[in-house]
Amino acid sequence: YEMGENGNPVHAVTSVTQRWYSTQQAENVEEEPLHTIISDTENVQGSLSTHEFQAETKKLLDIVARSLYSEKEVFIRELISNGSDALEKLRHKLISGGGETAPMEIHLKTDASKHTFTIQDTGIGMTKEELVANLGTIARSGSKAFLDALQSKADASSSIIGQFGVGFYSAFMVADKVEVFSQSAESGTPGYKWTSDGSGVFEVAEASGVRQGTKIVLHFKEECSEFSSEDRVKEVINKYSNFVTFPVFLNGRRVNTLQALWTLDPKEVSDWQHEEFYRYVAQAYDKPRYTLHYRADAPLNIRSIFYVPEMKPSMFDVSREMGSSVALYSRKVLIQTKATDILPKWLRFLRGVVDSEDIPLNLSRELLQESTLIRKLRDVLQQRVIRFLLDQSKKDAEKYTRFFEDYGLFMREGIVTTAEQDVKEDIAKLLRFESSALPPGQQTSLMEYASRMKAGTRNIYYLCAPNRHLAEHSPYFEAMKQKDMEVLFCYEQFDELTLLHLREFDKKKLISAETDIVVDHYKEEKYQDGRPASDRLTDEQADDLMAWMRNCLTSKVTNIKVTPRLDTHPAMITVLEMGAARHFLRTQQLARSMEERAQILQPTLEINTGHDLIKKLHALKDSNADLAQLLLEQIYDNAMITAGLNDDPRPMISRLNDLLTKALEKH
Secondary structure (H helix, E strand, C coil): CEECCCCCEEECECCCCECCCCCCCCCCCCCCCCCCCCCCCCEEEEEEEEEECCHHHHHHHHHHHHHCCCCCCHHHHHHHHHHHHHHHHHHHHHHHHCCCCCCCCEEEEEECCCCEEEEEECCCCCCHHHHHHHHHCCCCCHHHHHHHHHHCCCCCCCCCCCCHHHHHHHHHHCEEEEEEEEECCCCCCCEEEEEECCCCEEEEEEEECCCCEEEEEEEECHHHHHHHCHHHHHHHHHHHCCCCCCCEEECCEECCCCCCHHHCCHHHCCHHHHHHHHHHHHCCCCCEEEEEEEEECCCCCEEEEEEEECCCCCHHHHHCCCCCEEEEEECCEEEECCCCCCCCHHHCCCEEEEECCCCCCCCCCCCCCCCHHHHHHHHHHHHHHHHHHHHHHHHCHHHHHHHHHHHHHHHHHHHHHCCCHHHHHHHHCCCCEEECCCCCCCEECHHHHHHHCCCCCCEEEEEECCCHHHHHCCHHHHHHHHCCCCEEEECCHHHHHHHHHHCEECCEEEEEHHHHHHCHHHCCCCCCCCCCHHHCCCHHHHHHHHHHHHHHHHHHCCEEEECCCCCCCCEEEECCCHHHHHHHHHHCCCCCCHHHHHHHHCCEEEECCCCHHHHHHHHHHHHCHHHHHHHHHHHHHHHHHHCCCCCCCHHHHHHHHHHHHHHCCCC
């Protein structure tokens, strides 16, 4: 890429030949001759007539000069847009009336010595009445009136930007004198000169030597003379007006060489065009891993291209607070480089452009207000992107798995931050998990899980663990395995929070295997201990042991009970909302003691009376109380660690050493 002054790529360069991005063939080594139509040929004829700006226009001029745009440079974009409008009108008139076509161009000229900037189009031009009406009042605007006329014809397409008058007034942000020369395309009408310093009046006079179209000369204020520099103007054109339909020339050289790919039929755009366009809009050097070229006319007019970068997002990309990296255009003119409102925040990994003729251009294109239209556009685009990613997951599951590994965090964020349940569930279709019913490494979706559910079941079970080995050897999975229940394994830290927020999917409740143990209401099957009674403590022995345990553990547990669900584990901790409890403890900054944690969690210790450790503990409590106490505390801590409720096992190291010492005393 060659880089402009602002750091943006100006055009793409291949390793072998130079190629202007997507539109032009490799250029000849010889530079093309300069081509300009701007020259001082106009002369005022007869007397000047003085007019006052309409009251509202005076107000607007005051607002524009002080606060309308956040960056003064946008006056160039506005004037180029107006030139494009005028050419569009002329083209429409010629097509409708069958007139002869002339070169349709926009020319700009800078003069640093005189501190001036000139822009001239070969468009439809204005009569004296149109000059007074369009540049003297706001309510009436050439483009607005023309659009109204177009809308009365069902077959006419509208590709006219905004309201002419408003954009024109942005010139007074930077100029203390503005001259407009215009010659209407209507035959038999003279040319005119319009002049104003923006103070409240303007003058109009007949002029000779005016070329058809409109020429505007800006005499810059002292502090705005930077815009009489060719490089500065070129930088602004590259930023805002690269995709204008008509050729734009600056001091004789064409500057807008980029083709608006999103306006083309998707079938006409090649892969390399997409690659180069992606690199241009994303300012990146990799290739897009996915490309969505989406066009629609209903419910909204949308022309868009979205790219998913090949490069894995960095932690900065994931955590950054800024929104979308998608540019918003209206009729090929840039409104916002990073339009934060047109996509939900969770889709900020996408790069590309959205162009919609339905978007109204407010007074300030910088301040796209949160309108019903923008919300509607956001909803339509979100649904289309979700559908596209779902389609890709079906076309190439392996490629989608790699995508989900890199970008899954964004989908989880989408579910957590979205309020509407139906949208949460749409995003949830993109989630992928390993499952107890599938081999390691193979991923499945919530929809696929639902399709495998037994008749009559209504819960989707999941279990959070750092990896598959720990999940499969978890006491919480043990009971599920006995009953041949499929369980989704969640390895990511944010999976649990995501599923807690999702709550249900396709009218099926999402239940943690840990919660299912606690809440009888959710139990679909009653669990019974199938081992012979002789392998377990008797009910009387169990009651005796639990009474002693309560006395030893005091405030660390709320309740102790016998569970038939365990087989290979001596005990487990259950908490009413285990996932929420874990998340709460993670977000607490202060280190809490076990007693404080127990007060918050209100845990129940469930014991397996058929396990050797529990049976030995029952015998030890009478024969060796000190060793029994150490053993009980270790069983409790082990259960807390297994539950993910104790992140720091270091405090129990000294107890483990004591236990090992006592175990080896007889050796």
